[in-house]
Amino acid sequence: MSLGAHLQELKKKHAHLSATVEEQQRSPAVDELTLRNMKKEKLRLKEEITRLDS
Template sequence: MTIEARIRELGNRHRMLDQTIQQEMTHPSADPLHVRELKQQKLRLKEQITSLEARTH
C-alpha cells in the first residue's frame, strides 16, 4: 500500500470516528468514557496521518 493510499484510509477512518462521536454526543445517555476513548482514537489517527504526510514532503 502506498503512503498516499494509507493516508486516505486513515482519513476515512478519522471522518467515520468523527461522525460516531457526534452521534454519541447527541444522546443524553452518552457514556463520557466511551466518547473520550473515541476522541483518543481519533487523535491517534490524526497523528498517524500527520506523520505520514511529513514523509511525503
C-alpha cells in the same frame, strides 16, 4: 499498500470516528468512557496522518 492509500484509509477512519463522536455527544445516554476512548483514537489517527503527510 502504498503510502497514499494508507493515508486515505486513515483519513476515512478519522472522518467516520469524528461523525460517530458527534452523534454520541448529541445522545442523551452517552457513555463517557466510550466517548473518551473514541476521542483518543481520533487524536491518534490525526497525529499519524499529520506525521505521514509531512
